[in-house]
Amino acid sequence: MNLQVEVGGLKLKNPVMTASGTFGFGREYGEYIDLNQLGAIVVKGLTVKPKEGNPPPRVYETPCGMLNSVGLQNSGVDAFIEKELPFLRDYDVAVIVNIAGETIEEFAYMAKKLDIDGVDGIEINVSCPNVKKGGMAFGINPDDIFNITKEVKKVTQKTVIVKLTPNVTDIGVCAKAAEDGGADAVSLINTIAGMAINIDTRTPVFKNMIAGLSGPAIKPIALRMVYEAARAVKIPVIGMGGISSFKDALEFMIAGAKAVAIGTCNFVNPNCTIEVIEGIKQYMVLNNIEDINEIIGSLKVD
Amino acid sequence: MNLQVEVGGLKLKNPVMTASGTFGFGREYGEYIDLNQLGAIVVKGLTVKPKEGNPPPRVYETPCGMLNSVGLQNSGVDAFIEKELPFLRDYDVAVIVNIAGETIEEFAYMAKKLDIDGVDGIEINVSCPNVKKGGMAFGINPDDIFNITKEVKKVTQKTVIVKLTPNVTDIGVCAKAAEDGGADAVSLINTIAGMAINIDTRTPVFKNMIAGLSGPAIKPIALRMVYEAARAVKIPVIGMGGISSFKDALEFMIAGAKAVAIGTCNFVNPNCTIEVIEGIKQYMVLNNIEDINEIIGSLKVD
Amino acid sequence: METRILSNEKIASGIYKLVYEWKGGIPSPGQFVMVDCKGKTFLKRPISVCSVDDKSMTIVYQVKGEGTKNLSEMKKGDTIEVTGPHGHGFELYEDKNVLIVGGGIGIPPLLYLAKKIKAKNSYIALGFKSEIFLVEEFKNLGEVIVTTEDGSFGKKGMVTQGIEDIIDKIDIIYGCGPKPMLKILQDISLKNNIPCQISVEERMACGIGACLVCACKVKKDGGFAYKRVCKDGPVFWAEEVEF
């Protein structure tokens, strides 16, 4: 049985990855699961300099989901290369580094720095709703997507993935902008902008007002957008948003995703990624599917 | 205690309405609750001619929500006036009629026909994701919103509400287009475009592929959009999307909604509207609030 | 209405019989209730009334997905939220020769029908895949013919086989079961010009006729229309249904 997929030149042993920001740098979940079994690990979003992130509260439970306002807390790209990458190098798993610049130059700067051994791919994060500069502000603008992608592609040999925001009218246009900019793949969706209010104090739950919604609640929306993106571009699409089971993962793949990522549901079930991989295998056996690539984009439409 | 609010000239005895398409024409829920207690009834979307709607399946449960693909099944505006309006006239409750044209002319035609006794408001539905013509295709385009609103305003004396779609990058721009077109109020959100796939048959669950997501799952998104819309316009905003309790309703009102509508949660709890009204009253007593208008837009932001 | 569970027992593999206190309306045969299955389910689930007395109501259900699985884990003394009875049930005629045809989990509502109907003669054809259930309860209500697909009980084959042999004796047919079975009943009904009522299934949301998601395609003026399974049905005249 073949589980291997290729995402923009990058060969993954299976299509199941972790979603940026939900899996740290692999260390913590490494105590629960065998990281070698994953298709890829996508690490927490990095910035040029260390970033403290947003003040608490940073999380709020919502019906079948959660809002987060982490705000890209991380120790910076240098600390990543020095302290986290060596740890990840010890595993036989593709490593994709999520970068979040405040300017085009910052994206290029980080991508260049990360054009090193042990890094397999760069995920351009133009979709974080929790920062004041950069993030989603870029991602809602096809021109910005195009330009950032182009500059990043110039300075790296790695597979370049553009992570799109769902907070747009037409996801196809955004995916196309990434493709035109030279992206090797797009990934989606990042969190959906949401909000919560404390009715007793009549204040927003989050200081930033807006936070990012993730988890099973958003799955139907994510699936629709992945389908639309896959129809809009020829490059591979990595699908995510609320995946909690192999069934969800298969929906995304049938809709056209070449790989999938699991985010929030890791929190609820640390074994989620592994169970998804096992479930996909069983589905393939049951349905006599030899090669997982037969599933991708296999949606029958009349 | 004052619960009365005014929405674009229309006085409502309280701010709790029903969301179009979830409450039929009031008959069915009339067997469960006293319709006279509602702030307003918004009826199922009407079209110029009777419309059969979409083939089944039309519903799919999702985590804390549901997808629907009804496709505006209704007997047409004439049948409404003849058969449903007389029934509603017997109640002491504001009646808002949701109209869904396929062209600007159809909107104006229906609005004119409905400029009659017993109708208190017109809700322009430019946000249905389940029809091939009209609906959301208009709602994602500010110019269309503006033009339709303007034409409808010309032919009716009633309060004109424009119902917006959440499937846009900037809801503020859409709300503003409605305001500029002369709308007396905007209402939001309609359902979010979503999708589901049957992994056994590898076919879409819905023939139309895309369906509309509603219910508690979308509440954080709806609340954010209502907040954004309320900041973008001076006309009243009617908030909805996943409201299941008085707490949810109050969040929307604190965020700036002058009234709220309950949709999907009627299905789960037929008494939902009444419980929301009671809950708001209790909250007001507990917090020493004499006039509900004090709550509207009272979000404290630093 | 919140009510208390009196018993919840397995009566065949994957099939459970749930009895709860009932002080609500008395249903007519073919009507259903909407049950809150708790856990992570969101919408209520429609389940047909299998029997009712002045204190309690019985439903029989098959574990299909999360909702019915949760239901199967509930215990005596637990409370559940049940609304109803909903829908338009079977139309009953007195003193007729009736044929009642049930397939699998379509059988429970027919028990209530068989009890209530004042027939001249009742022929009751019950079909199962393999394991049978509720058959005992039908024993005194008419002439019962049991069929199993694998022959492990009664006749081997489909429940609709053999109907044509007795069709001459029948004034009206009542059916509930899987779609292919209902389709065959429709054919038999049309071919032999015998009125037939069938109970159809569609996914529901409100269960009371307000949301229009439970569409059943019916013939209308040469074309078609969608009727509401929850309000206009679940029981329709077979001739009007478009499969």
Next chain:
Amino acid sequence: METRILSNEKIASGIYKLVYEWKGGIPSPGQFVMVDCKGKTFLKRPISVCSVDDKSMTIVYQVKGEGTKNLSEMKKGDTIEVTGPHGHGFELYEDKNVLIVGGGIGIPPLLYLAKKIKAKNSYIALGFKSEIFLVEEFKNLGEVIVTTEDGSFGKKGMVTQGIEDIIDKIDIIYGCGPKPMLKILQDISLKNNIPCQISVEERMACGIGACLVCACKVKKDGGFAYKRVCKDGPVFWAEEVEF
């Protein structure tokens, strides 16, 4: 890990003691478990370990919202999903004079601490609003001083009152309770130059250090940084925490 509930009883109004089978790791005092509260809750809830033996673990919790409400409705024999122990607990030093200060629902983890710590002398100050709980269990573990805000049991007032009277005897302070109480302990610790460890609370998602939502503001190089309550804490040195 899925485990079976051995008992779940109310020990004061709104306060429950839950015992379940435990074959997992042995926690250190101050560590917590993540509990799936079922129903419509989505994320697990962090609850401190109150005690553990070779077969079972005990947690004591207060009903706050939906999660803890669901938890309070679970019965002996039900299964629940519990992971852990998680987090960085109290650092224990032998042969010291320790002051343990607990407020309300912050008290349960301190019982486990008081049992495990090999102190020279333990002074245990327990504060409640009105109704007391767990006080009996502390009886043989040190000199217990109980305070209630309304004076219905022990001294009337706040649990932190009177600490300064005995502060000269104390080598180290351990605290868990509401933020204002922790803040006072921090002040006392700084003023008297006595080391103090406090257990802080923040909403969690992953509970294991991967998602960074459980931020606790700590002093760092003249500025500040956010540490993870679930991994770097929940126990921090009082001096580093910024309230």
